Amino acid sequence: MFKIAAWYDNYQAPAVLMIDDLSDAYIDLYPESYKNDWGYLGDQEGSAYHFLQQELLDFYPDIKITFFIPYLRHGILNENCNYPIQKYALGERLEYQQFLQKLIASGHEIAHHGSNHGRYVNPNLCTVGQNWIHEWALFDTVEKGVNVTQKGIELFKQTTGVTIVGGKYCGYVAIQNSAEIIDQCNFLYWCDNGHYQSNDTHYFGKNRIFSFPTSFAGNKFIRLSYITGDASRDRQKRYMKYLQPLYNLLAYYQLYQLYKHRKIISIQEHISPSTTWGTVQSSNIVTDIKSLNKIFGFLCPRNIWYATCAEIATYRYIKENSILEWDSNKLTIYFTNTRKLSETVLSITHQNPFSLQQECVIYHSEQKNGLQTVNIPITDGYNEFEYTIKDN
Ligand SMILES: [Zn+2]
Structure with a gap:
C-alpha cells in the first residue's frame, strides 16, 4: 500500500x-x-x-x-x-x-x-x-x-x-x-x-x-x-x-x-x-x-x-493538503501549492521496493525507518504528477 x-x-x-x-x-x-x-x-x-x-x-x-x-x-x-x-x-x-x-x-x-x-x-x-x-x-x-x-x-x-x-x-x-x-x-x-x-x-x-x-x-x-x-x-x-x-x-x-x-x-x-x-x-x-x-x-x-x-510546518502542510491515488501501475499526486512553497518534497512509502518514473526521471525507493521510501519534489502552482510504478 x-x-x-x-x-x-x-x-x-x-x-x-x-x-x-x-x-x-x-x-x-x-x-x-x-x-x-x-x-x-x-x-x-x-x-x-x-x-x-x-x-x-x-x-x-x-x-x-x-x-x-x-x-x-x-x-x-x-x-x-x-x-x-x-x-x-x-x-x-x-x-x-x-x-x-x-x-x-x-x-x-x-x-x-x-x-x-x-x-x-x-x-x-x-x-x-x-x-x-x-x-x-x-x-x-x-x-x-x-x-x-x-x-x-x-x-x-x-x-x-x-x-x-x-x-x-x-x-x-x-x-x-x-x-x-x-x-x-x-x-x-x-x-x-x-x-x-x-x-x-x-x-x-x-x-x-x-x-x-x-x-x-x-x-x-x-x-x-x-x-x-x-x-x-x-x-x-x-x-x-x-x-x-x-x-x-x-x-x-x-x-x-x-x-x-x-x-x-x-x-x-x-x-x-x-x-x-x-x-x-x-x-x-x-x-x-x-x-x-x-x-x-x-x-x-x-x-x-x-x-x-x-x-x-511546510512538510506537514503539504502532507495534509495532498491527495494520493494509485492503481496497478500508475500513482498520481494532487497538490495545490497556493502558499508557493518551493524546494520541498513529499515522501511516499511502500512495504516493498519500487520505482516511480516520470518521463526520463526515475526515483528509486530506499529503505527508511522500516519502509521503502521515495521523495518527490513539489513545484510551484498546481501539482498533478502521474508516475509509472515499477517493481524493483
Ligand atoms: Zn519572548
Whole structure:
C-alpha cells in the first residue's frame, strides 16, 4: 500500500530547538560575557551563540534551531535597574544583521516574536509579573496588530533578505483578537497554544495557520536542582534537587512517548539567563546546557529529522493538503501549492521496493525507518504528477 509518509524521508519524528528572545542586546551582570549576551556579541568568542556552539552544536551538529526574535529594542530589558544595558533594534547595527544572516546560512530559522515584546506598567519598578504586559495583550485593534506585525516581516526582509513564515506570541499571551491578527498576516505556522502541548493537528483562522506545538521544556533535566536567584524559591527548592533523578525518568518517558507517537519534538529555551529583575531567566541555554545535552544525547541514536519549525510546518502542510491515488501501475499526486512553497518534497512509502518514473526521471525507493521510501519534489502552482510504478 502506498502512503504519504508522516514525516520527510519517513523519519520517525522531527526535532527542533526553539530559542526565544534573541536580540541585539547585552546586560552587564555576570563576570562571564556569554551569560550577559542576548545576541549583541553575534557568534564571536565569549558570545551566547559561541557558548552554544562549543557546548552543544559541536557534539550534535545536525541540530536545527528556530530563533524567535523581537525586531525592536527588547522592552523587557529595563534601563532603570542599575545594570548597564546596551540594546538596539534590527537595522541599527550591521554586525547584528550579518550575524542573523550567518544563522540562516547555517540552516537555522529566524521567526517573528513581536516588535518590543511588551511594556512595563511602571517602568520605574524593576519587577515583572503584574508589572509587565506582553505585546499581543496590548493590541486594542486587529488593524494595529497587523500593522506592527507586517512592519517586522518587511524589516526582516530588508535587513536579512529572509521571508518570515512563522512566529510565536510573546510569553504565549494572546487576547481575543490575536488569532485574527496572525490570520490576516497569513503566517504558515504560529506557536499559539501555550506551553508544552504535544497536539500537532490544530489549525486556526481562515488561512488555516498551523498551530505549532511546544512539546518539551529544555530545562527538564535540571529543573529541580538549579539556583534561580530568588531567595525564597531557592530555599523551597533546597530538598527538591534530590528528586531530580526520579523526575529525569519521567522526562525520558515523555520524550520517548513523543518519539514513539511520531509527534513534533520542539524543545523550548531562551537565549540568556541575565535579566534586569535580578533572578535567572527561567529556561535558558546557559543554565540548561546539561539538560540540553541529555535531551540531544537521547535523540542522537534515534531516527530523528532535525529541522526548523518552518521545515516541519511546510512538510506537514503539504502532507495534509495532498491527495494520493494509485492503481496497478500508475500513482498520481494532487497538490495545490497556493502558499508557493518551493524546494520541498513529499515522501511516499511502500512495504516493498519500487520505482516511480516520470518521463526520463526515475526515483528509486530506499529503505527508511522500516519502509521503502521515495521523495518527490513539489513545484510551484498546481501539482498533478502521474508516475509509472515499477517493481524493483
Ligand atoms: Zn519572548
